[in-house]
Amino acid sequence: MTIYYDQFETWEGSFRELAVDLVGKEAIETLASSNFEFIEDAGDSVVRHTDIETASDAIYDWLLAHEFCVFHGTRLLPDEILSVQRLGLRPLVAADRRQRLTEILKTHPQWHHLEHRLAEVLEDVGPKNKQGRREGQVHFSLSRSGLANGFDHYLSHGSEFDQHVVQRLFGDQSGLHLLHSETVPIIVHVRIGGEELVRGAHPHFSYSDIIGMGEIPGIARVFLNSWAFKIANPSFDIAKLRTDCCMMQRVATPPERIIDLEKFGGRT
Known part of the structure; x- marks a missing residue:
């Protein structure tokens, strides 16, 4: 299944499996009953049950195992x-x-x-x-x-x-x-693989470089924070975040990787 970030149902299940393996069911149950004002706090609550490197590596493996739009x-x-x-x-x-x-x-x-x-x-x-x-x-x-x-x-x-x-x-x-x-x-x-997504989202410092700086890389943070906040606030619509998460490529995108050309407000 291709993952569409704004459509939580396309990635919630697989990311939940990752989270349970990472911090255990009890921590996820605690997360679900929590109340967070800021989305970053939700992600931090997960990391407190593990550490930055372990969480980043687990999310990296998850990213590489999936296809994204x-x-x-x-x-x-x-x-x-x-x-x-x-x-x-x-x-x-x-x-x-x-x-x-x-x-x-x-x-x-x-x-x-x-x-x-x-x-x-x-x-x-x-x-x-x-x-x-x-x-x-x-x-x-x-x-x-x-x-x-x-x-x-x-x-x-x-x-x-x-x-x-x-x-x-x-x-x-x-x-x-x-x-x-x-x-x-x-x-x-456009349909891309997880490895391309990771590289494109970190064009200046690599994913591992950012971990070495003591931070969770940006693309991992986007999914972690959004997932955790949504679990704690089930009625929240992730699309309303209007997330500014961009990626850059220096190679051409072949036509077979283009899923749709959407005329804004309709289809071409």
């Missing part, structure tokens, strides 16, 4: 939707954005005066990493709710890279409305 939010031109269906998602290459941004921005009143600067701006925001640092990357969210209801600027105006380029090109916010009006909001549902 992650979400990429963007806005696309109609032909780009077809391209994703046929070719999958590719890491951002700044030079490849020139044609699509020209198509989107050509009706801007200042376009003909500034068009000659587009290549320079693309180089600055892309390979020269002067803003955004998105060259060669694809970003995903573990939580669809977080993407759609929390950090939803991807769905309102598309990629952060394009937004940075447009603002630098025109020197103001005047081009952002075209990124919105000329494109379609899309949430790409």
